[in-house]
Amino acid sequence: MSLYTQVGPLSVLAHVRSTEFKQLPDSTLQNLGAFVVIATSSSEQSLEYSVSHLLHRGAHGYSSLKVEDTIEGAGASMDSQAAGLGTREMASADDKPELPTAVQDLIRRLEGRRLDGVWKESDGMMQLPCLINPELEEFFPERASLSTNIGWRSQVRLRVLEAISSCTEFNILDVEEICGGDISRLTASEWELVFRGCRSSTSLHRMIAERLKWTSLAEVERWCLQLGKILGNCSAADFEDCALSARCFLNLASGLRENSASKLKNLGVWNAWEDMNALKHVADVISSAAQLKILRFGSQSDRMIDMDESVVRALSQALIQSSSLKTLSLEGVEGRAAVLLLNALAGDDGNLSIECLRLSRLFGIGDCILELFTSYPSLREVTFSAIEMRPEECRVLGKAIRDNVTIPTIHIENYIDQLCGPLERIEEIACAASSDDKDPVLHLKIHVREEDELMSALSLLGRVMRGEIQSINSFRLDTSWISTSGSNLERIESILPMNESTGKTSVLKVLVLTRISEDTFKRIWKQLLCYLRSNTSLSTLRLFRESLDREEAVNEEELRDLMGLLQVNLTLHRIDVSTPMCLQCGKRELIGEALKQNQERAVYMSVFREANLKFGDAKAGRLFLCGSPRAGKTQLRQTLMRIIQGKSWFGNKWRELWRTKGIEVEFLQNNDKMQISIWDFAGQWIFRTLQNILLPQTNNFCVYLFVYSPFCEKTNSPKAYSSFQTELEEWLIFITSSTKITGHNLPQVLVVISHKDKMTSSSLAWAYSIVEELKKRFATCVDLCPSQECLLVDARKKKHVIPLKNRIFDIFEKLLSEKSPRVPQLCLHLSSLLVTNTRDSRVCPLWPSKKFHDFCAPSFKQFIPSTSAHFVDHSSILTSVISYLNDAGSIIYIPNVDHIIVDPNWLTNAFLGELIALGQDFQVQESEAFDRTMSRDSYTSKNGFVSESVFAQLIETFLDKQPRLQNVEREVLEKILFNLDLCFKLEDTSQYFIPSFIREYASMDEQKHQAGAHAGSMAWDSRFGTPQFAGIRIQCKDRTTMSLTAAFFPRFQMFMRRKLISEMHVPKETVTCSRHYLLFFLDGHQIYVEHVQSEKSHNYVDVLMLCSEHKSREVGIQYVLKHVVQELISFCASSKGCPGVVLVLGVIQTFCVELLIPIHLRVSILIEELKSEFSDSISRKLGDMASDSSQLVEEDLLHYEHTWPPLPGQLTVRCERATNLLWESDVEAVVSEIRQKRIQQLKSLHHGLVGLNDDLAQFHPESENKASSSMLPQTQDCNPASSRCLRRASTCVENCSTQLLLSKIDELVAKVDGLESIVRRLDMKMGHILSLQQEVQSTWSDFMSKVDRVIEYSDLPQHSRMPKRPYITDDVGLFYRMSASLHLGTTVRLRLMCESVNGFHSVKNQEGLMLRVDQENMGWIPRVIEISYKVLYYALKAGVDVTLGLGDGIPEWDDLKTDVVKLDGISNDDGRAIRKGGQSERLKEAWLRIQQTLAPQLQSNYSRIFKLFQVKYVRQQIGGHAWVCEECMNQGIRSRSLTC
Secondary structure, X not given: OOOEEEEOOEEEEEEEEOOOHHHOOHHHHHOEEEEEEEEOHHHOOOHHHHHHHHHHOOOOOOOEEEEEEOOOOOHHXXXXXXXXXXXXXXXXXXXXXOOOHHHHHHHHHHHOOOOOOOOOXXXXXXXXXOOOOOOOOOOOOOHHHHHHOOHHHHHHHHHHHHHHHHOOOOOEEEHHHHHOOEHHHOOHHHHHHHHHHHHOOOOOOEEEEEOOEOOOHHHHHHHHHHHHHHHOOOOEEEEEOOOEOHHHHHHHHHHHHHOOOOOOOEEEEEOOEXXXXXXXXXXXXXXXXXOOOEEEEEOOOOOOEOOOHHHHHHHHHHHHHOOOOOEEEXXXXXXXXXXXXXXXXXXXXXXXXXXXXXXXXXXXXXXHHHHHHHHOOOOOEEEEEOOEOOHHHHHHHHHHHHHOOOOOEEEEEEEOOOOOOOOHHHHHHHHHHOOOOOOOOEEEEEEOOOHHHHHHHHHHHHHHHOOOOOOEEEEEEEOOOOOOOHHHHHHHHHHOOOOOOOOOOOOOOEEEEEEEOHHHHHHHHHHHHHHHHOOOOXXXXXXXXXXXXXXXXXXXXXHHHHHHHHHXXXXXXXXXXXXXXXXXXXXXXXXXXXXXXXHHHHHHHHHHHHOOOOEEEOOEEEEEEEOOOOOOHHHHHXXXXXXXXXXXXXXXXXXXXXXXXXXXXXXXXXXXXXXXEEEEEOOOHHHHHHHHHXXXXXXXXXXXXXXXXXXXXXXXOEOOHHHHHHHHHHHHHHHHHHOOOOOOOOOEEEEEEOOHHHOOOOOOHHHHHHHHHHHHHOOXXXXXXXXXXXXXXXXXXXXXXXXXXXXXXXXXXXXXXHOOOEEEHHHHHHHHHHHHHHHHOOOOOEEEHHHHHHHHHHHHHHHOOHHHHOOOOHHHHHHHHHHHHHHHOOOEEOOOOOEEEOOHHHHHHHHHXXXXXXXXXXXXXXXXXXXXXXXXXXXXXXXOEEEHHHHHHHHHHHHHOOHHHOOOOHHHHHHHHHHOOOOEEOOOOOEEEOOOOOEOOOOHHHHHHOOOHHHHHOOOOOOOOOOOEEEEEEEEOOOOOOOOOOOHHHHHHHHHHHHHHHHOOOOHHHOEEOOOEEEEEEOOEEEEEEOOOOXXXXXXXXXXXXXXXXXOHHHHHHHHHHHHHHHHHHHHHOOOOOOOOOEXXXXXXXXXXXXXXXXXXXXXXXXXXXXHHHHHHHHHHHHHOOOOHHHOOHHHHHOOEEEOOOOOOOOOOOEEEHHHHOOHHHHHHHHHHHHHHHHHHHHHHHHHHHHHHHHHHHHOHHHHOOOOHHHOOOOOOOOOOOHHHHHHHXXXXXXXXXXXXXXXXXXXXXXXXXXXXXXXXXXXXXXXXXXXXXXXXXHHHHHHHHHHHHOOOOOOHHHOOOOOOEEEEEOOOOEOOOOOOOOOOOEEEEEEOEOOOOOOEOOOOOOOEEEEOOOOOOOOHHHHHHHHHHHHHHHHHOOHHHHHOOXXXXXXXXXXXXXXXXXXXXXXXXXXXXXXXXXXXXXXXXXXXXXXXXXXXXXXXXXXXXXXEEEEEOOHHHOOEEEEOHHHHHHHHHHOOEEO
16 A cells, blocks of 8 residues: 555645654655654654654645544643644745854764763763753743744754764763753653663763653653663662652663663662652662662652551562662651661661661661661661761760771761751760770761851860860861851860870871851861871861952961971871862962872881881081172182181182082081081072072071172172162072972071172161061061171181171071971981092992992991891882982982982082083183183074984083093983983984073074064964964962072973873874973864063963864863863972962963964953952942843843053053953852852841841831731731730741741752853853842842831931931041040031942041030930941941941941940940930930031032032932932942932
């Protein structure tokens, strides 16, 4: 039979089964006019699929469509959907609008299997895109709008779904994200398309079905049958709050059973059943998952789950038979049912495979828990969360924990607002579980909500830290931002004392404090530091403090506290204080690097202790001489050596022509008391790279001697005084940047001024002021000697140098006595031997490892106790000795080189110093008589590269000058250079990159002339069709005290190049090094990392990016932040970078990036500065917003353009939107902070309003009688005529309303913050902010109107033009206190506050009206003070002083604030008057007197005397008439919310 017949001009498709539909040729469908599709029971899922595909396959002109459905129960639904399809008209292909860019991009990426930009990345997992978002809303509307989804929209919808079905690489299927929680938004055939990719996926990890709804039961049951078939393809699944029927669970189980290779291992079922019958069939799903390892079951809401015996029996049987089950979580299950389930597990035929048990919100199960501890040997981990137990049960449980030897981990989580019992119950368990003979097994997690609860939790923490409780392994405390009051702040210091001796040692290993308020943190921090300095157990410390309105999570002082702590505590392995800002400031990396070095120290120190070596005090110190060339450093070193060692030099005239190359190292003193080495730095800039590399990273036992010559090097004429500041400043920056932060032990810096013999005056007054200025600036970086300790010396004469020598040794003695760590005597002995050996021997200082071992072997025998000799591994001892001596500077060990440098001077001076001198023609600058072996042009490089022949010639020339190195091969020297990141050889070429050794240009003049010329060699790839550019600047936080050192960028280039090629698998051909930049292609992006060591640009590195054309700009930026910027920040914090530098991030003008403007001309702005501007812009617009929100939409709030300064030589001013410059995470951070401030403001206002209403109800009961009876609760036991009853009812309504509002706010915040898509979160947060602003404005208006009633301000028309925010100050502007006495003749000033609708505030530079107290005004001036106190009192109670900046213009605000809140120093009558309404008649009289005083003589002088202007707000609800300052008036005029 033919599938279709010809009827007239139309082709009519007659009774085609849906299973046969796919067999029809396209030519048939293209001529189709009408058809009938018959759906049979075997084709129910393909019916809608067939109808939908009719459009896609070309049937655009059909005139009718009929669906005959033989499936029972589904006909109506199917026919109605088909009818909708049959009645719509199809647009022709020529009329199809172009697909939105977002849809095109989504389809292209899905079909191209490109993960970026399609899925939300979460823990490395990728999930399907959200179809319910503004960009796709037109094609995936709500259920009610599906009828409009016809024609072209239907085709686009189908196209997107087909693209999803073709992609099998996603990891997460979140049903709510796809359909917005309504499965009816997609038809059955469309769900079939979505699930098709899931069935064939090998990457699907997790399926989530939460908070779902549907149209009909049959629909969701069919949907569950589809879902069940893919359930076995994922390893984890969650069902929550779905109310699924029994048939749904049977369908899910059926689908699981059909999949013999089911991978489902983790199943969560949370209140997802319709009734007990459905709950019983959850057991079928459990039984059908043959590989199930984790089962999470119960209710996560407040609702407790009760079960009848048949349900418990079914679930128990399923649990017993699930032999693969390892983890069981029960939450919110009614006590009797929970006991039955647990007893089933613990019985003789119970499931003994379970190793982890998690119990939450289960009541009445105490005896059952004890049974588990004694009769369930397979348990390895147990978690209790909000479990109610009696005190005696707690003690018994604690003893069971103490006696149990099979369960090593027990978690106890306490949410105090949920737990039926005090925190003391946990303390009883912990005390009973304590044992001196058992490792701690308890892991506490405590959440507090009230201040008293916080103090109890801190008291428990104090006992743990003092060692009184020995059972707790980790302690986590969430303080919920609770602020502590003055008395409790003092209590913190008493409940956390660390100076008490308990005779026991703390065993706590992990301490986590989250959401700590600022005031609480400050007190806890002091006690923690005291505890951690002597602690030997705590390995992990995590602090998450209140960061709102803070630029940094850790300030400079706290950072130094942490770094200082790590100098004495080697037990800490992890410190986490991270916030988003930590990434931008680089402090996290500094802490991380210190922890890494600590772990390395801990390793070798543990080897020493295990070998039972004897320890002694450290003796090693280093003295560094620094200053400009010809300052007299070397002469001073020689004189010091003569004084201490009697050493003398011959031919000093010749040595005056021989300058220091690199660093010369000698030992100033080597005896039992001290081992002090002296490091003489060459003053020339060309050696600065070498000095950066070899400067010790720690400032422990280091003293810096800055030597300054007041005379010019060439002319011998006196220098300007400013030269002293410039040179000292440069060296202080060098020291600060190159030395890692090691706590509050700052580098010691002494100042010496040389050439005393040439000076006409011995006065150093000119230097003292400079030293004092720099001492203040560098106060947190270096310990610069006081100005009076600056020494003026003739470096050649002993008598001048001896006082300096004494001062130096005094400092070292103090350092070594106060801060000396204990070190092995073996290391001290070997260090002394090495000094003697290198001084007396002229052998090669490069020792192979075996030779060094042979040298150490006799000392090992001498110092390793005989009792330890038989088990000590000498190779471990040798490795530890090498690490220690390298850290102490006695030797230099370079990884990957099988040699040890036993004479540091050989590396710093003879080798590297000589190489730089050769490469830079240094001696040519020194003496024309010097015998040059090479011509001026022999050593020049191009972009930092030289040929292999030039490099070889450089090394051979060096070796010719080093007779001691006759047997050293050139490859060994190359390895040293390579491992120090001073050069590398380009693969497959004969080119060496050696930028620090050989000049780029023949002369310095040429180099200056060519400055910025390298930018000409930089160019963007022109193949990109629609280029998108981005630029990030990583710069020193404080450019006046730190900079990126000369060695930083060359070493980073080599580090990053290695990482790109070896770890990130970037082709080496695409990585280009040049002297000033690194170019590479990464993930499709072209990236330049650029830095120039010049006066203008040495403080920053620019990362310039041309984004991949296949990725969005935001995705590209996030990728570069993670893989490039983060690497640079981490490298800077490392020992190879600039460990004393704190970095911050900025954004570069896009125009500069696109045109590759030279680096020193580019303009940028710090991210935090731009965020601040952006935030201020949003706040201003919110402040200008009228109550009608239609005047301001989300886009308006986010529209802020940053204006860039014009580039040099240009007049064009360019602007860029902040949302384009900032990253999405930063934009969201700004919006979140503003939202949080509005929420806090609203909460404070509501709490203040409740208290205000209480006061009004007590003293103005008549006003409360006007409350609407509809608002009052039922009060049958009250007298309806009783005003007291009405007051109570009204207050109850207010409180309930407030609690409901605040609860809804918290729920909305949690919901929005939980969204996966940052775009959706941002949209919802902006809408939330606008709603909050309206609510704040309305609440503020209500609040202030009631304050006006309290102060008896009349709103009658004749009074509406009178100012209503008066206050009294003394003659110098200090706020007059109520407790102050007014005497006749006293001069005071009457002042007025601005009455802006956004909040009242004082007016800066307001003159006010001067009044002299007399008999007439003696009565009403105190009442004005009372009025102002009332206003401030309620404003402070509502917390608006912070949000409004109320105290900004009031002198001594902090003290006054305390007086106002506590009402200190005033009479009880006055205190009651402030709090409870006051004496209305006297206040009314005061207002009348104010009006009489102001009106006659000041009618036209308000603007001059009070700087106020009378305005009228457009909407009466938000203020009416008001007196406002000029700034508020102008803002109101701009926003059209007021008129003058």
